[in-house]
Amino acid sequence: MKQKQSRPGETGFSRRGFLKGVGGAVGAAAVVSRVLEAPGLARADEITREGIRRVPAEGLEITLHVNGQERPVTVRPDQTLLEVLREQLGLTGTKEICDRGACGGCTVLLDGRSINSCLMLAVDAAGHEVRTVEGLVQDGRLDPVQQAFVDSDACQCGYCIPGFVVRSRALLDEFPNATPQQIRDGLAGNICRCAAYARIFEAVQTAAAGGNG
Ligand code: FES
Ligand code: FES
Known part of the structure; x- marks a missing residue:
């Protein structure tokens, strides 16, 4: 495909592109702030700069309440509850099959209601009571x-x-x-x-x- 040519004096940056970038940064900061404010979370690290808190891509400390026990774990912000249950807590009764909410193999109870744990971030489960098949x-x-x-x-x-x-x-x-x-x-x-x-x-x-x- 033919590339758009820059005219003399153009920098390659557009106002539209700049605003999209700023919008993305603000959105990401909002997500990070929400994560930090969730119940059951401890701050693994943070850098405050112009009001924006950041956490590293890995190393977020949370406490999950699983089968009647408090289980402190360190997770990435993008890890699902299913991954943490199986890979960090060794609760392999909960199965990973489709990993997209289509089969129910990963079902657990969250505050007594059944959910697909492949669709929930581990950080969002902090502060809730999780029960797996082992906990029945x-x-x-x-x-x-x-x-x-x-x-x-x-x-x-x-x-x-x-x-x-x-x-x-x-x-x-x-x-x-x-x-x-x-x-x-x-x-x-x-x-x-x-x-x-x-x-x-x-x-x-x-x-x-x-x-x-
Ligand atoms: S693994 Fe299929 S719904 Fe979660
Ligand atoms: S998938 Fe084999 S018993 Fe259900």
Whole structure:
């Protein structure tokens, strides 16, 4: 493509380009400030210059509340909750499958509501209660939903199952006597590539019928 020629006296900078650059810098500063103001964050480092705070691209200290424990971690601002759970906290029950919010394999509870942890930044989870599939076990006893999956043999390769279990836990917390249709609707965001849906729905129905608590 033919390049635009500069006329004599032009510097190569345009007013429009300059404003775009300034806008980008202000936007980035706003993001950084928001990160620093989030609950549960400690400042790993900061440089104050003309009112702009900066944190390094890595080394942001935060405290996550996971499965009833406080877990201090050092994260990059762009790290997802899923990455931190698996790679730093060793909680590999939460699965990374699509990494784009399309399969439900990474489902965890955030303040009791199910979310896709691949879509949440770790810094945004600070100050909230995170529960993973490992955290559903209480005093060495499986959660009734987990037990129902075992009893119903609701699994083939098993890779999607932790996501289904956690999503089902949230569903039954909201609808303890969920109907088959409510179960299908509630689990619509979770994908099983082995197509073990019949056994999965049966397990959740069993947990619902058993009072699941
Ligand atoms: S890995 Fe998060 S939704 Fe698929
Ligand atoms: S059991 Fe294999 S993906 Fe669901």
